[in-house]
Amino acid sequence: MTVTIKDVAQAAGVSITTVSRVLSNKGSFYSEKTARKVKKTAEKLGYQKNTAAAELATQKSKAIGVVINSTQTNFSNSIIEGIQQEANEHDLSAIIVYAGVGDAQMQHRAIQTVIERSVKGILLLSVDVSTDDLALLNQAQIPYISLSQAFTDEQISYISSNDLEIGYQATSYLLNKGHRKIGLAGIDVQKNAMTGRNRLAGYEKALAEAGIKPLKKWIQYGDYSYDAGIDAMKKFGEHSGMTAVVAASDMVGIGLLNQAHDYGIAVPDDLSIISIDGTDLCKIVQPQLTSVTQAFFEMGVEGVRALESGRTTKFTSIKIEERGSVKPM
Amino acid sequence: MTVTIKDVAQAAGVSITTVSRVLSNKGSFYSEKTARKVKKTAEKLGYQKNTAAAELATQKSKAIGVVINSTQTNFSNSIIEGIQQEANEHDLSAIIVYAGVGDAQMQHRAIQTVIERSVKGILLLSVDVSTDDLALLNQAQIPYISLSQAFTDEQISYISSNDLEIGYQATSYLLNKGHRKIGLAGIDVQKNAMTGRNRLAGYEKALAEAGIKPLKKWIQYGDYSYDAGIDAMKKFGEHSGMTAVVAASDMVGIGLLNQAHDYGIAVPDDLSIISIDGTDLCKIVQPQLTSVTQAFFEMGVEGVRALESGRTTKFTSIKIEERGSVKPM
DNA sequence: GGTCAAAAAGAAAACGTTTGCAATAGCTAT
DNA sequence: ATAGCTATTGCAAACGTTTTCTTTTTGACC
Numbered sequence: 001m002t003v004t005i006k007d008v009a010q011a012a013g014v015s016i017t018t019v020s021r022v023l024s025n026k027g028s029f030y031s032e033k034t035a036r037k038v039k040k041t042a043e044k045l046g047y048q049k050n051t052a053a054a055e056l057a058t059q060k061s062k063a064i065g066v067v068i069n070s071t072q073t074n075f076s077n078s079i080i081e082g083i084q085q086e087a088n089e090h091d092l093s094a095i096i097v098y099a100g101v102g103d104a105q106m107q108h109r110a111i112q113t114v115i116e117r118s119v120k121g122i123l124l125l126s127v128d129v130s131t132d133d134l135a136l137l138n139q140a141q142i143p144y145i146s147l148s149q150a151f152t153d154e155q156i157s158y159i160s161s162n163d164l165e166i167g168y169q170a171t172s173y174l175l176n177k178g179h180r181k182i183g184l185a186g187i188d189v190q191k192n193a194m195t196g197r198n199r200l201a202g203y204e205k206a207l208a209e210a211g212i213k214p215l216k217k218w219i220q221y222g223d224y225s226y227d228a229g230i231d232a233m234k235k236f237g238e239h240s241g242m243t244a245v246v247a248a249s250d251m252v253g254i255g256l257l258n259q260a261h262d263y264g265i266a267v268p269d270d271l272s273i274i275s276i277d278g279t280d281l282c283k284i285v286q287p288q289l290t291s292v293t294q295a296f297f298e299m300g301v302e303g304v305r306a307l308e309s310g311r312t313t314k315f316t317s318i319k320i321e322e323r324g325s326v327k328p329m
Numbered sequence: 330m331t332v333t334i335k336d337v338a339q340a341a342g343v344s345i346t347t348v349s350r351v352l353s354n355k356g357s358f359y360s361e362k363t364a365r366k367v368k369k370t371a372e373k374l375g376y377q378k379n380t381a382a383a384e385l386a387t388q389k390s391k392a393i394g395v396v397i398n399s400t401q402t403n404f405s406n407s408i409i410e411g412i413q414q415e416a417n418e419h420d421l422s423a424i425i426v427y428a429g430v431g432d433a434q435m436q437h438r439a440i441q442t443v444i445e446r447s448v449k450g451i452l453l454l455s456v457d458v459s460t461d462d463l464a465l466l467n468q469a470q471i472p473y474i475s476l477s478q479a480f481t482d483e484q485i486s487y488i489s490s491n492d493l494e495i496g497y498q499a500t501s502y503l504l505n506k507g508h509r510k511i512g513l514a515g516i517d518v519q520k521n522a523m524t525g526r527n528r529l530a531g532y533e534k535a536l537a538e539a540g541i542k543p544l545k546k547w548i549q550y551g552d553y554s555y556d557a558g559i560d561a562m563k564k565f566g567e568h569s570g571m572t573a574v575v576a577a578s579d580m581v582g583i584g585l586l587n588q589a590h591d592y593g594i595a596v597p598d599d600l601s602i603i604s605i606d607g608t609d610l611c612k613i614v615q616p617q618l619t620s621v622t623q624a625f626f627e628m629g630v631e632g633v634r635a636l637e638s639g640r641t642t643k644f645t646s647i648k649i650e651e652r653g654s655v656k657p658m
Numbered sequence: 659g660g661t662c663a664a665a666a667a668g669a670a671a672a673c674g675t676t677t678g679c680a681a682t683a684g685c686t687a688t
Numbered sequence: 689a690t691a692g693c694t695a696t697t698g699c700a701a702a703c704g705t706t707t708t709c710t711t712t713t714t715g716a717c718c
Contacts, residue, residue: 096425378674383674
């Protein structure tokens with residue numbers, strides 16, 4: 001029923017070898033004339049390549065697997081776009097599979113799926129790799145890279161922002177604006193990924209350098225979500241005495257913003273907020289959120305490049321974008 | 330290097346047939362004892378199935394292809410989650426390919442990619458199918474369904490909201506609240522998809538039933554984006570006389586909201602806004618946006634069900650969610 | 659026209675599964 | 689013990705490509 005290379009060969013009056021060579025552009029093993037003929041009949045017959053067969057024959061895949069944790073989706077789109085663009089460049093296709101949210105079993109299964117498709121490399125998007133996952137990954141002999149999250153475990157390569165630097169710069173920025181009582185909201189320090197712990201370390205470092213010891217209540221943990229922002233603000237309370245907060249993500253920043261609004265705390269007049277991520281969300285709230293912006297698109301691009309060229313551990317750039325949510329003391 | 334079914338067979342002292350049957354759970358063609366033995370050796374050797382080979386042999390795929398237009402990404406996540414959940418249910422995996430934004434060639438190529446992987450079905454997410462795409466799709470003999478967008482072309486099955494009804498209900502809701510001068514912002518009526526035209530028709534129908542003929546300037550076209558919302562509000566101007574607007578999407582709604590804010594127009598006191606989509610974005614702006622909420626997750630679920638069961642054209646439910654952006658006259 | 663190298667084309671094996679069919683082993687009923 | 693089952697196992701072909709190795713064709717040169 002489906003038309004194969006064989007049908008094309010027959011119709012064009014050549015061997016399947018020739019058809020294969022023409023259709024996969026294998027240099028100059030054929031004449032221009034036959035090439036034209038083959039291409040035309042292929043077109044006419046509506047031939048579609050069978051990737052499964054090709055990959056089986058060549059023993060290599062033209063696909064990269066992307067495993068994505070669907071929780072923090074507001075920046076993963078940018079990463080995926082970066083991946084997609086660079087993949088196109090290398091004539092690769094991306095197979096994206098969702099790992100659910102916080103479901104260890106589903107996540108394991110997602111990894112399994114891409115491995116079984118014997119992709120040439122795996123990109124892990126905000127995936128909190130477990131020991132089991134790691135074992136599976138290593139056994140499969142397929143290169144993999146974590147995107148946007150760093151791990152202590154030496155064997156996990158990653159491409160991400162330098163989270164310590166993020167925490168440090170965000171906090172320093174506020175210090176430079178004259179703030180002294182600075183909070184940190186929404187970070188998660190329980191995960192395998194180092195993200196939360198590193199940002200916290202950066203925050204503490206900047207504060208320490210300024211001779212400030214943060215009160216315990218200045219630091220509110222959470223899962224980077226909008227609700228975590230709301231909760232953090234509630235924990236801070238209406239009269240915290242704090243003048244500025246570093247939000248662990250844009251969503252946390254917005255949660256903070258809205259709860260502050262409910263409390264009648266004006267941003268940035270009464271409270272300054274700087275959020276981490278710098279996605280488009282920052283621009284659609286009022287006031288717009290000043291942010292430490294990460295280079296998500298670039299992470300995607302660099303991810304596939306690293307897969308192509310061998311492993312690399314690398315930080316992507318960050319920059320502070322000033323909008324309207326921070327005011328000097 | 331990679332361990333195959335053959336290695337497992339050898340190590341376990343059985344034929345590859347038996348291994349194949351055990352590992353793919355083919356009923357009771359083997360004894361419990363051998364099954365255990367095979368499974369154990371497979372595990373020990375770190376065997377991973379080669380999906381390409383399996384799909385080639387069975388002539389059928391356990392994957393569905395999802396082609397997604399990356400523009401309107403704020404609701405596609407929900408759809409994808411629905412797809413993913415239902416796919417898991419059916420032991421299917423989803424291959425997601427991005428079609429870029431408004432790049433006809435890249436879109437065509439994305440469709441090509443999933444076809445070449447001979448998936449068992451294709452889901453098109455907010456893809457504005459062109460004539461060329463359609464030809465390709467039809468020729469491939471693979472069932473496909475458009476999600477979230479309907480087309481006039483009879484041959485394109487779709488699962489989406491009833492856009493006429495959306496426009497009608499949104500407008501009627503405002504009419505019931507006593508509004509008379511009602512605008513419509515951000516719709517696109519140029520595309521192949523009927524979305525924009527249907528919503529416009531619903532809007533006009535509701536107005537007509539109330540005996541109102543909309544002024545030309547009440548209707549502002551756009552591409553469903555945040556900027557389209559900003560632009561629309563600018564076109565409306567500071568003194569439009571309108572008391573309510575239907576926004577073509579949440580992003581448009583937020584654009585409207587912010588530009589209104591800049592003009593010193595209070596929402597909902599001076600202007601009511603109802604937006605179409607009802608994603609989480611509605612809840613993170615101030616005031617929260619009242620919306621006609623679409624069942625995106627359900628679209629995803631129904632999409633893979635339809636692919637499993639044969640084609641269906643079907644509308645998913647919509648409902649109005651009252652939040653803070655509409656006020657009775 | 660004959661020689662020879664280069665270019666073009668083809669035959670066949672290989673990739674790792676699944677599966678129809680054949681073969682064997684293990685029973686039960688005689 | 690034997691025929692006749694059934695439950696289990698194995699052989700070998702098939703899936704649609706790619707690629708190595710051979711063979712054929714072409715055409716440039718004398």
